[in-house]
Amino acid sequence: MTLTLYHIPDWASSIIHLALEEIGAPYQIVPLDYDAGDLSTPAFRAINPLGLIPAMDTPDGPMFETAAILLWLNECYGGLGPRQGEPDRAAFLSWLTFVSNGPHVTSMAMIHPEYAAGEAAAEEVLRLAFEALNQQAAHLETLITTKAPVWLSTHTPGALGYYLGIVLRWAIYMPHDSTLRFSLAPFPALQAVLAAHESFPAALRVAEADGLGPTPFTAPVVA
Amino acid sequence: MYTLHYAPDNASLIIRLVLDGAGIPYRTALVNRASRQQDGAAYRALNPSGLIPVLETPQGAIAETGAILLWLTDIHKLGPAPADPDRRDFLQWMFFLSNTAHADLRQIFYPHQYAPAEAHAGHHEIIAARMLCHFGLLDAAARQHPALFAPAKPLGAYTLALTRWAALYPVHAPRWMDLAAFPALAALARAQEARVETPVIARAEGLGAHPFTRPEQPNPPEGAVL
Numbered sequence: 466m467t468l469t470l471y472h473i474p475d476w477a478s479s480i481i482h483l484a485l486e487e488i489g490a491p492y493q494i495v496p497l498d499y500d501a502g503d504l505s506t507p508a509f510r511a512i513n514p515l516g517l518i519p520a521m522d523t524p525d526g527p528m529f530e531t532a533a534i535l536l537w538l539n540e541c542y543g544g545l546g547p548r549q550g551e552p553d554r555a556a557f558l559s560w561l562t563f564v565s566n567g568p569h570v571t572s573m574a575m576i577h578p579e580y581a582a583g584e585a586a587a588e589e590v591l592r593l594a595f596e597a598l599n600q601q602a603a604h605l606e607t608l609i610t611t612k613a614p615v616w617l618s619t620h621t622p623g624a625l626g627y628y629l630g631i632v633l634r635w636a637i638y639m640p641h642d643s644t645l646r647f648s649l650a651p652f653p654a655l656q657a658v659l660a661a662h663e664s665f666p667a668a669l670r671v672a673e674a675d676g677l678g679p680t681p682f683t684a685p686v687v688a
Numbered sequence: 689m690y691t692l693h694y695a696p697d698n699a700s701l702i703i704r705l706v707l708d709g710a711g712i713p714y715r716t717a718l719v720n721r722a723s724r725q726q727d728g729a730a731y732r733a734l735n736p737s738g739l740i741p742v743l744e745t746p747q748g749a750i751a752e753t754g755a756i757l758l759w760l761t762d763i764h765k766l767g768p769a770p771a772d773p774d775r776r777d778f779l780q781w782m783f784f785l786s787n788t789a790h791a792d793l794r795q796i797f798y799p800h801q802y803a804p805a806e807a808h809a810g811h812h813e814i815i816a817a818r819m820l821c822h823f824g825l826l827d828a829a830a831r832q833h834p835a836l837f838a839p840a841k842p843l844g845a846y847t848l849a850l851t852r853w854a855a856l857y858p859v860h861a862p863r864w865m866d867l868a869a870f871p872a873l874a875a876l877a878r879a880q881e882a883r884v885e886t887p888v889i890a891r892a893e894g895l896g897a898h899p900f901t902r903p904e905q906p907n908p909p910e911g912a913v914l
Contacts, residue, residue, distance in 0.1 A: 514825055514828070515784070515788075515825065523776060525773040525774075525775075525776055526773070526776065526777075528776035528777070528779070528780045529780050529784075530779070530780040530783040530784055530787075531783075532779075532783045532787070533776070533779035533780040533782065533783045534779075534780075536758075536779055537775065537776050537779055540770035540771070540775070541770075541771075548770075549762045549770065553748075554747065554759070555745060555747045555748050555749075555750045555755075555759055556748060556750075558750065558752075558755040558758050558759055559749075559750050559751045559752050559755045561755070562752035562753075562754045562755035562758075562783075562786060562787075563737070563751070563752055563755075565754075565783055565786065565787045566752065566754070566786055566787045566790070566791055567737070569787065570787055570791050574802075580814075581795070581802055581803050581811055581814065581815070582802075582803040582804075582807035582808075582810045582811035582814060583807065583810050583814070585807065586803050586804050586806075586807035586810070586811070589803065589804035589807070590802065590803050590804075590807075593801060593802055593803070594802075597801070601737075604736040604737060607736060608736070
């Protein structure tokens with residue numbers, strides 16, 4: 466069963482790229498070019514009507530949504546977190562959904578603060594998103610320090626580590642206002658988990674392939 | 689037995705529609721928003737973000753509406769199981785509802801968390817336009833996957849709650865949602881109201897006689913919406 470990932474390096478499809486490498490699933494990549502309008506073609510809209518990546522072809526048909534693909538891959542291959550009936554499944558689902566609704570959405574708002582209310586409000590939108598992301602990171606820090614979940618740890622690669630690695634990476638290096646860039650420094654436990662994740666073999670391979678640099682999650686460098 | 693931590697006409701409504709729709713027993717625990725109980729230590733221990741709902745289960749507390757629905761689906765077989773070819777459609781629309789449609793609607797309800805006061809009118813207009821696109825996609829998805837978007841099912845209940853709130857909140861803002869523009873969703877709303885549990889839920893949360901086809905401001909017998 467070969468999977469096909471529609472991909473732009475350092476977009477959310479890099480999260481799926483990391484997951485695919487981690488589980489060792491057979492896959493191929495279809496590189497897309499945003500500037501060439503590849504996300505707006507009728508062919509791509511048939512795969513994802515939203516015109517967003519990641520999208521992935523499976524033997525059952527196409528699918529989209531980062532967290533949905535992560536769960537689906539975990540159900541097929543394992544290796545990304547607790548599956549149905551396994552211990553701590555309930556907490557894993559809560560926090561995967563939290564990352565999807567929280568840090569992923571908030572980081573996107575920090576990259577494109579003009580989307581919410583226009584250019585004039587962008588600076589304040591960025592500031593509000595920056596504060597929200599810090600609060601969300603604080604919840605994750607508390608989770609790691611008080612509950613020590615295996616599925617978000619320094620010793621076991623998992624969907625959440627890779628997911629957070631990419632979305633926090635964007636918030637660290639992309640915001641235009643350098644005073645409103647996210648820092649992992651106040652969140653040492655989270656930083657340790659992400660440092661471990663960027664050192665796992667699958668992450669090293671994806672960092673090379675996607676040009677993410679040597680410390681893509683903890684100290685991203687602009688290519 | 690499950691305990692659903694709820695406030696009337698909050699996202700806990702979605703879980704209630706699904707639990708009652710499947711005949712799954714549970715008890716409710718009111719989160720009193722009037723006294724900001726969701727910010728108290730007891731509730732924050734259940735869900736650090738303070739968001740409603742939380743479902744307490746024998747396997748621990750679950751936060752996030754989408755996560756609760758995924759968990760209930762797997763335990764009680766309310767939708768496609770892993771390896772079912774429709775599983776991917778189910779998962780992708782669940783997360784679309786959660787991180788895109790629900791998240792954007794939240795921006796309209798609580799604009800001060802997302803944009804400066806002087807930009808709220810423009811923010812409202814931009815996000816409302818985005819929501820109409822989302823409802824268009826959901827209308828098409830509901831046509832394509834009627835079994836997934838059935839009343840009382842996780843995706844159906846989630847979608848209907850969003851259409852209801854879009855018509856009602858925030859109270860003092862321009863209205864922009866017309867369910868008639870989304871025929872599959874309007875049919876879903878009628879089908880949900882035809883189910884026996886709907887009036888019972890509507891009475892418990894004060895949602896009126898037609899909570900989905902003709903939403904009106906709630907008048908809950910206990911608790912506070914905001």
